Amino acid sequence: MAKLMPKRRLENIGLGITGACVALVAIVVIALIFMVAQQGLTTFFVDGIDPIEFLTGQHWIPEQDTYGALPMIVGSFAVTLLSTLFALPIAIGSAMFVVEVAPGFGKRVFQPFIELLVGIPSVVYGVLGLYIINSLMRSIFGEAAGTGAGILSGAIVLAVMILPTITTLSIDALRAVPNQYREGSYALGCTRWQTIWHVVLKSALPSLMTAVILGMTRAFGETLAVQMVIGGVERSMPSGLLDPASTLTAALTAGLSNATSGSVYYHALWSLGLILLAMSLVFILIIHLIGKKGAKDNG
Amino acid sequence: MTDQTNSNEALLTTRNVTVTYDLTHEALHPTDLSFKGGEVTALIGPSGCGKSTFLRCLNLMNREIPKCRIGGEIFYHGRNINTKSENLFELRKSIGMVFQQPTPFRKSIRENILFAPKKHGRLHGKDDEDELVETSLKQAALWDEVKDKLKQSAHALSGGQQQRLCIARTLAMKPDVVLYDEPCSALDPISTFTIEETIRSIADSGAGICQIIVTHNMEQAGRVSDRTAFFYMGDMVETGTTQQIFSAPKDQRLSDYLTGRFG
Numbered sequence: 001m002a003k004l005m006p007k008r009r010l011e012n013i014g015l016g017i018t019g020a021c022v023a024l025v026a027i028v029v030i031a032l033i034f035m036v037a038q039q040g041l042t043t044f045f046v047d048g049i050d051p052i053e054f055l056t057g058q059h060w061i062p063e064q065d066t067y068g069a070l071p072m073i074v075g076s077f078a079v080t081l082l083s084t085l086f087a088l089p090i091a092i093g094s095a096m097f098v099v100e101v102a103p104g105f106g107k108r109v110f111q112p113f114i115e116l117l118v119g120i121p122s123v124v125y126g127v128l129g130l131y132i133i134n135s136l137m138r139s140i141f142g143e144a145a146g147t148g149a150g151i152l153s154g155a156i157v158l159a160v161m162i163l164p165t166i167t168t169l170s171i172d173a174l175r176a177v178p179n180q181y182r183e184g185s186y187a188l189g190c191t192r193w194q195t196i197w198h199v200v201l202k203s204a205l206p207s208l209m210t211a212v213i214l215g216m217t218r219a220f221g222e223t224l225a226v227q228m229v230i231g232g233v234e235r236s237m238p239s240g241l242l243d244p245a246s247t248l249t250a251a252l253t254a255g256l257s258n259a260t261s262g263s264v265y266y267h268a269l270w271s272l273g274l275i276l277l278a279m280s281l282v283f284i285l286i287i288h289l290i291g292k293k294g295a296k297d298n299g
Numbered sequence: 300m301t302d303q304t305n306s307n308e309a310l311l312t313t314r315n316v317t318v319t320y321d322l323t324h325e326a327l328h329p330t331d332l333s334f335k336g337g338e339v340t341a342l343i344g345p346s347g348c349g350k351s352t353f354l355r356c357l358n359l360m361n362r363e364i365p366k367c368r369i370g371g372e373i374f375y376h377g378r379n380i381n382t383k384s385e386n387l388f389e390l391r392k393s394i395g396m397v398f399q400q401p402t403p404f405r406k407s408i409r410e411n412i413l414f415a416p417k418k419h420g421r422l423h424g425k426d427d428e429d430e431l432v433e434t435s436l437k438q439a440a441l442w443d444e445v446k447d448k449l450k451q452s453a454h455a456l457s458g459g460q461q462q463r464l465c466i467a468r469t470l471a472m473k474p475d476v477v478l479y480d481e482p483c484s485a486l487d488p489i490s491t492f493t494i495e496e497t498i499r500s501i502a503d504s505g506a507g508i509c510q511i512i513v514t515h516n517m518e519q520a521g522r523v524s525d526r527t528a529f530f531y532m533g534d535m536v537e538t539g540t541t542q543q544i545f546s547a548p549k550d551q552r553l554s555d556y557l558t559g560r561f562g
């Protein structure tokens with residue numbers, strides 16, 4: 001029979017294991033930031049490209065050593081904002097229905113249904129977008145849409161992809177509003193709609209904002225599906241929503257196969273990665289700020 | 300509107316009112332009670348006796364709970380309100396309710412008062428609003444404490460102040476019935492005392508407002524109410540003037556409850 005371990009030793013082992021887990025995560029995160037920063041900054045400090053020009057340059061033509069990331073930055077922001085704009089009203093609307101109008105249906109049918117959408121691999125969205133959205137664009141806008149690939153197509157595909165994220169989080173946000181708030185409003189003779197609009201949504205606002213930002217983070221970082229439908233043109237600025245364009249993530253993936261490691265082009269791609277990293281840090285910072293403010297408002 | 304001139308007539312009367320949860324479980328057996336303007340009635344009894352359930356019938360708040368059914372008749376100004384066609388929202392403008400947990404909205408103190416009257420299109424201009432905020436807060440004995448910070452968030456107030464704000468918010472709708480569902484059970488003794496004083500002063504103000512308070516605190520019932528009704532296991536067991544209920548209970552269950560044998 002094995003001898004029982006003394007309690008003190010067991011405590012220390014537990015402390016050691018959990019501490020090691022934390023240390024490992026911290027090391028991975030720091031190493032990641034360090035690596036991306038080191039490679040990404042080489043472009044500016046070693047290869048001598050002006051960082052301002054890199055961020056504001058309107059042409060990305062590696063063969064001519066022209067590295068302006070603005071077309072991709074604009075592309076990324078355009079698809080992110082547009083897709084959020086498309087997805088948000090639908091997400092909030094269905095969250096209101098599920099929480100306020102038909103809670104039973106919401107729990108049993110709608111939520112499992114919408115969570116199914118999260119599990120679908122992004123390449124499937126890409127293929128569907130390529131065949132459905134792009135041809136839809138062609139049949140609606142005709143010549144102006146070209147092949148159908150463009151910012152608008154990318155945004156629509158992304159909207160479908162981030163819809164479950166925003167919807168699920170919005171449902172949680174509305175559900176977290178204490179029932180007493182609703183009853184308090186009903187007790188004053190307010191209608192259901194007045195209650196939802198002025199009391200429930202207002203109380204849930206910080207959590208709803210977090211839902212939106214998380215959706216935007218997902219849209220900003222999504223690569224494959226967007227790459228398949230947006231057209232992949234990073235040479236120059238898109239002039240409209242129907243123009244083929246590219247995003248930071250799409251350009252990065254597309255470029256890596258062509259760039260020889262150590263070249264200026266290679267470093268410039270790392271710089272795109274650095275911009276992505278910085279943006280996700282900004283998104284996370286915003287979420288924390290909203291959370292802090294929400295906690296303060298709730299006393 | 301003849302009821303208001305004749306104070307002897309009941310403002311609110313229930314006849315055979317029952318409540319069924321989940322379509323099968325009758326939580327409240329047929330209950331007949333009537334309430335007059337200007338009076339404070341306390342509903343007492345052990346937890347789960349049906350007193351809150353009964354209270355939530357009076358403004359049809361139970362209708363907001365899925366699978367909950369109110370039976371019987373509830374006469375308000377002589378008209379049965381427990382009908383399918385009753386406009387709940389219109390009704391609740393004149394039958395206000397204050398809950399166990401203070402529930403100020405995430406708005407300023409001023410906006411908490413003005414929210415409902417504004418939504419119902421009752422206010423015309425800033426003077427109107429200022430006046431309503433002041434009179435409501437004065438009625439709820441909160442004016443002196445908050446008059447310099449009306450624009451601040453209501454969530455910054457203490458629990459007792461929040462509860463008085465909820466009373467002020469209810470009074471701003473100019474109701475003739477106010478229902479209180481254990482309004483002090485989340486509050487400390489001093490706040491409790493202030494709320495009781497507020498309820499008493501509303502009753503004595505001559506505004507003719509009918510107040511009904513659910514409480515598990517018998518001392519509180521003794522302090523604030525004119526009449527008392529005792530509930531036990533879903534039955535309304537005994538009702539009478541508060542003095543009679545406490546000094547000469549007729550039912551054995553009531554005297555057991557009052558002497559602390561259960562509850």
